[in-house]
Amino acid sequence: MSILDFADEDALGCVQSVDTTTVIVRVDDVERLRALQVNRLVALRSSLAGHKLIGVIHKITRTAIEESKRADVEQGEEAHPELNLVRITLIGTLLDKDGARSNVFRRTLETVPEIDAHCFAMEGEHLTRFMGVISEVTGGAQRLSLGTYTLDPNAEAYINGNRLFQRHALVVGSTGSGKSWTTARLLEQVAELDSANAIVFDMHGEYASMQGDGFVHLRVAGPGDIDARKTLADGVLHLPYWLMSYEALVSMFVDRSDQNAPNQAMVMSRAIIDAKTRFLTAGNHNEILANFTIDSPVPFAISDVLTELDRLNSEMVEGARAGTEKQGEFHSKLSRLIQRLSGKQTDRRLGFLYPAAGVADDYAWLDQAVTLLLGGRSAKGGRGGVKIIDFSEVPSDILPLIVGMVARLAFLVQQWSAQGTRHPVALFCDEAHLYIPQDANSGAAENAIATFERIAKEGRKYGVGLVVISQRPAEVNRTVVSQCNNLIAMRLTNGDDQNVVRRLLPDSLGGFGDLLPILDTGEALVVGDAILLPTRIRIAKPVNEPLSGTIDFWDRWADGSAAAALEKAVESWRRQTLIK
Ligand SMILES: Nc1ncnc2c1ncn2[C@@H]1O[C@H](COP(=O)(O)OP(=O)(O)OP(=O)(O)O)[C@@H](O)[C@H]1O
Ligand SMILES: [Mg+2]
Structure with missing residues (x-):
């Protein structure tokens, strides 16, 4: 049975003109017209049985008809003093049946609607069911949910967890738009899975708040750790x-x-x-x-x-x-x-x-490190599926070197695993512009870029997925960005960055880019393999909020007892180790 079973009397109106991808629908009922909104979805009857065309509303106009022209209109069956038109861009077809599968959405247009075909607004149940179809959600009880649709706050927005990681994802947005929260929401759900496997490059120690036995917290050895001869067992990672x-x-x-x-x-x-x-x-x-x-x-x-x-x-x-x-x-x-x-x-x-003698210079160390980093939650010797590596104490000039080394390690281990034995791993690259820059300014950056470009191009085959997170997509290496087949775009105000995102949107949907600057905090435009139509989603809050460190300037200034620990800060700077 079709998920979109509309009754004729619910139609918005009828098709008045058609060209390749644009349809103009005439809506006579002013109440219905008022309820419409730009960017909402509609369904149209196609000339083929079992096919429905899906479109997005681009423009709504209400025009009073001049007296002189009214005569022409009145020759029709019904007389209306207005000509209300809705311009719709067709974006795909919903097939009731495709082989053995039912309800399949395709981003192709094999037919166009006929003149006078009925057009229906997609709302409520229809919308929820349709969204379920386009994200081809799998995974039974453990589905990946981002939040709810802005179009319909009652419909939960699921995306396809296989496709999201298979062909890389890009999470972008200006500072404070909600990228880290979105990432935390994804991580939490990943960590729940029995054999989860992900590595998070955490630049500011923001994800230290993520709790549960699905998480392992690691940090790159700083001077203090080295003096104390800390090892993997203490959550300290050397990269010899x-x-x-x-x-x-x-x-x-x-x-x-x-x-x-x-x-x-x-x-x-x-x-x-x-x-x-x-x-x-x-x-x-x-x-x-x-x-x-x-x-x-x-x-x-x-x-x-x-x-x-x-x-x-x-x-x-x-x-x-x-x-x-x-x-x-x-x-x-x-x-x-x-x-x-x-x-x-x-x-x-x-x-x-x-590393100090005896810390990471023997033969077995690499096996331990790899098991910990890439073993997955259920692996023997593994400790949790999501490995969060804190780079907050690492000076920025050597960041690309270290992050690049971990990424390369992950990729090479996957590459040297026999086909069929590879356990997929996702690399979450927060603040990616810092270590996968478009313009390399050092040998270390060049190395990191080469590694990430390789993963972006070949990672899918070896089960390495990237989640590139950045507030400056225009400053992230272009090859890497262009290989990301999933986009989670949050509010983005800078023009250069918007253009990068627009280029990733399908041609017929370029107009969606206009939404980028007006998205609310925590709201995202999501499109890609994991969800076939660009969709505006209000991302739900993660259970453990990341430590985004937003400081309330005014309140702090107004607080008579507020004080900073400046001496400690200076001493930490001298020692290159954070004194807590
Ligand atoms: N889904 C959400 N729902 C409600 N509030 C949110 C949501 N996402 C983010 N916020 C609010 O916005 C603030 C900033 O979010 P977040 O730290 O995720 O931004 P960001 O995009 O990672 O910024 P930066 O680029 O500076 O790291 C949060 O502290 C929170 O108050
Ligand atoms: Mg952030």
Whole structure:
């Protein structure tokens, strides 16, 4: 049975003119006209039985007809002193039956309505049922609900949880529009699932409030954690240098403007291979020894590399004449590299790269870290499905480096999993413009961008989904943005950012972009694979609100006893560790 069974007498009016995608409907009943609103949905009878055309109202006009023309109109069956027209953009077809499936919505228009066909406003039950069809909601009892439709506050807005994560999602909106709350709402529902698997890059520690056994809270090791020798068991994550790709190591340690840069990169690659060989030999990992490459995640001692570089940098070889000595091939050519390598090692902010001896330098550490990060809620050794990594104490210039490393780790593990054994994982990238920028300003940013572009393009095949969250979509890498097939757009006031979002809307619906600046806080325009029609949704509040940190300036200023802990702040800044 059709979900849209309208009775003729409920019709708004009849089709008066038709072109490819636009239909004009004449509405004689002024009461009905008044109830209509732009952007509401309508259904039209199609010339094919079992098909209904679905459209969006674009324009409503009410015109009094001039005396002189009224005569023409009055020749019709009914006389009306007005000509009320509703302009509708057709957006798709609802098929009562499509093969074995019933009630299928398609974004295609195989037919157009006939002149005089009836047009119906979609409201109440009809709307709810239709929305259920377009999001093709699956998952039985555990459906993904965003909130309610603005069109109809009684209808719950579900979206398709498979499609949302399969082909990446973009959550955008000006500051304070409700992105973090929306994210929290999604995370909460993800965390409930028995085998949930997601990683959240939390830039401001906002999601620390998310509670329940579906969540694990981690932070990247800061100077204080390193002094205290904190480990994974304490929720502290190191990202040892030996996990970095060769490319990333070179971009970090070799100064590209140095004339010796190619030599330095080459020497470094040899020294790293040697150091990895030494590690593998010592541990009797013979099978790996035979096949590993410079990019294999095998620990090595950075001190071995430094020693070798030092040796080459001061090496003297036998001269042409017996008994004489001359400078070796790399003599004094590696000084800058050595300086940078040892300089970075003493940079306390980079401490997470250089875990203390015994913390993240053994063979088993990677297995533990991967299990914790990617195991999923039900995995043995896993602790919760949604892993929230707090980056709030990480200085902004090294952020792309770290986030990129975690993302790369996730992607590579998925890539090296056999088909059929992959457990899908979603990466929630809050404040993505900070580490997936459109304009790379450092080697680290370039590396992060490359990683995320790769995930955006190939992630679907390996079960890695991105949720890119940003207040400045225009500043997020364009390749990544353009691969996002789901859009949750909240209020957006900046013109450049609006244009980015408009480009993601289907052509026939470009007009929906006009809503962007006037959306309410917590209200979103949602469109994409997960919900086939752009829909305005009022996102429901999450159970645990994120710590958005909105400070009431006026009230605080008015409060006679308010005081700030400035000394602590200065001391924290000095120590590069937040003193609580
Ligand atoms: N769905 C909602 N319902 C009601 N209020 C909301 C909703 N979403 C957000 N708000 C209000 O708006 C405030 C800001 O929301 P949120 O922190 O999610 O913004 P944001 O878009 O993440 O901003 P920023 O880009 O600065 O991080 C919240 O503190 C809350 O008061
Ligand atoms: Mg936010």
